[in-house]
Amino acid sequence: MNEEGLSVYLSGEIHTDWREQIEAGATAAGLDIDFLSPITDHASSDDCGVEILGAETDDFWKDKKGSGINAIRTRTMIERADVVVVRFGDKYKQWNAAFDAGYAVALGTPLVTLHDPAINHPLKEVDGAALAVAETPEQVVRILKYVMTGVL
Numbered sequence: 001m002n003e004e005g006l007s008v009y010l011s012g013e014i015h016t017d018w019r020e021q022i023e024a025g026a027t028a029a030g031l032d033i034d035f036l037s038p039i040t041d042h043a044s045s046d047d048c049g050v051e052i053l054g055a056e057t058d059d060f061w062k063d064k065k066g067s068g069i070n071a072i073r074t075r076t077m078i079e080r081a082d083v084v085v086v087r088f089g090d091k092y093k094q095w096n097a098a099f100d101a102g103y104a105v106a107l108g109t110p111l112v113t114l115h116d117p118a119i120n121h122p123l124k125e126v127d128g129a130a131l132a133v134a135e136t137p138e139q140v141v142r143i144l145k146y147v148m149t150g151v152l
Contacts, residue, residue, distance in 0.1 A: 005032025006148055009081035009104075011074075012097035013089035014040045018114065018137050022085070025141035031148055036077040038070065038096075045070055070096075078104055083147070085140055086130075088115040088123055098126060105129045114140055 010019045019037060026033045039045045049056075049065025056062040074096075078084055084104035086097045104111045113130040114137070115123060127133045134140045146152060 007034045007082045009036045009077050009084045011100040012087035012094050018087050021137035029145050083110045085112045101126050
C-alpha cells in the first residue's frame with residue numbers, strides 16, 4: 001500500500017457497471033482508493049493502434065497494433081496497483097482479463113476475482129491463484145475495507 005491509500009486495478013468485463021458500483025461503495029465507506037482500469041470504450045480500445053500508428057488492410061494487424069498499445073497501458077497500471085480485481089462476466093470471454101490475472105500473480109500483486117458462481121468451474125485455475133473470489137461488487141468493497149482498516 002502507498003501512504004496515500006490503496007491503488008486498485010479493475011480489470012475485465014466492460015458491459016456492466018461493476019466498476020462504478022465498487023468505486024461508489026469505496027467512496028461511501030470513506031476508503032482512500034485510487035482506481036485504475038483499462039480503456040472501457042470498446043471502439044477506442046479496438047481502434048487505438050490504427051488511429052495512432054496508421055491504417056491496416058488486414059484485421060489481424062489492426063488487432064495486433066491495438067492490443068500492443070493497450071498492453072502498454074494495462075501492464076503499467078497493473079504494476080502500479082496494490083491489488084488487482086478481475087471481473088469475469090458470463091456473456092463474453094474475457095481472455096485479456098485472464099492474462100491480467102496471470103500477470104498480477106506473476107508480479108506478486110494480490111488478486112481478487114469477481115464472477116457469478118455459475119462459471120466457477122471454467123475459472124477454477126484463475127480462482128486458484130486468487131487470494132479471494134467474490135460474487136458481488138459489494139463483497140469486493142468489503143474486502144478492500146477490511147484490508148485497509150481491519151474493520152468488518
